[in-house]
Amino acid sequence: MKIAILGAGVTGLSLARFLVEGGLDADSVHLFEESSAPGGLCASKNVDGFTYDVTGGHILYSKDKPAMAWIQEKAGGADAFVEKDRHTRIRFGQRWVNYPFENGLGDLPPEANFDCLRGYVAAWHQRQTTKSPAPKEFGAWVQWRFGEGIARHFMDPYNAKVWKRELDFLTSDWVAGRVPDAPVDDVLRSAVGIRTEGYTHQAIFYYPKNGGFQAITDGIAAPLRPRIRLSTPVREIVRKGESWRVNGEDFDLVVNTLSLTFLPDLVPAMPREIAAACKALEYNGIVCVLLALDRAAHPDLSWIYLPHDSQGPANRITYMSNYAPSLAPKGRSSLLCEVTTAGGTPFPGAQLERDIIDGLARSGLIRRDEVLFHDRTATKQAYVVFDHGYAARRQAIFAWLDSVGLWTLGRFGRFEYDNSDQCVIKARGLAEKLLERARAGQ
């Protein structure tokens, strides 16, 4: 069986490794990658001794222990990783507020604490007494779930910064398991100053000691190197009887991990309405700006959220050099600033870096004179945007892809909000299925 895997990000690489580990001849696996290096969204970049993850600070964690062990083993074993406690905060004026926000109400100025608590209790009471269903619109859902105060002081401005759209443009479907849901008692405790913890499944995370997050994809890719065709963009995918032709070459099977939005230009047989559905999928891009700092140490934080426009355009900054000492030269440190962009809109110009630095300085997080240099990486597709047409479009797209036997996997290959561990888990699942079919001679 000759297989073409389109894309050498963590999904394509993991799929290839699982297939080979499952007994498939390595020579039958062919990865197409348009970039000059594997890694995709997991890539890291080194500039003058400072390393950063190009699509924002990445951390490794997973509820799936075998997947976690598999990832670590591929990247040099557990000893090649640092284990870190997650310390995240929200910057609110000149204060640090515990994260998630509703676990940090006691850190707010008293008036804001009161607004948030009053709204939270009112929303909770409303839900208990009316049994009102969760609204479908994200903005309305925020009010329904958290109340007016938390919406006004944190959720609305923060989400406006991230999504760059009216909040009701998004559905509330995606929030299950993503937006932390604290028990009411915890919120009451936090408001009166008793510490409570939320979002505990990320409480500990792992990060490669050397090379940035990309050490993971480098490790998965290492034995596959001869199988990866770098700088080789996929230009055409054509169905040919029971098999496929990619860039004019025959394959028994194709697994796509490229964005669904690219497929209309690559698959000439795609019906017009399916192509339109692919093109209409909504996403956001990201510009990540590294600030190299002439400062030996940071506060003991992993990353922080910046909900307010007065804090500049970044919505999140990661204390990158806190992840592993190798990420900055001795005596120096780094911050990684994330700014999202609405899908398809041009990336901001050079004013962006000035605005980021001004915002961070105003917030008391850096001094302008300690910035040694900055470096940016812009990525067109970073976040799936869950608008109201999302589910119907995906259903139509997958029905057609299934009908022609074109497998598709990965964050943008399926348009799902997957972290790298989920990519590995799904690659493992598909590999098992394909190996079973190969054994059955199908």
Ligand SMILES: Cc1cc2nc3c(=O)[nH]c(=O)nc-3n(C[C@H](O)[C@H](O)[C@H](O)COP(=O)(O)OP(=O)(O)OC[C@H]3O[C@@H](n4cnc5c(N)ncnc54)[C@H](O)[C@@H]3O)c2cc1C
């Ligand atoms: C801001 C942000 C923060 C994140 N944080 C975390 C985190 O903390 N922890 C975590 O585990 N995950 C995190 N993730 C998710 C993680 O980065 C992704 O889930 C994962 O990298 C997706 O891998 P993939 O292989 O599915 O897709 P990709 O990495 O996008 O791989 C697709 C590959 O296809 C290639 N390609 C594109 N077009 C063509 C073409 N025409 N021909 C050939 N090749 C092509 C690309 O170059 C790329 O290498 C984060 C993602 C983002 C955006």
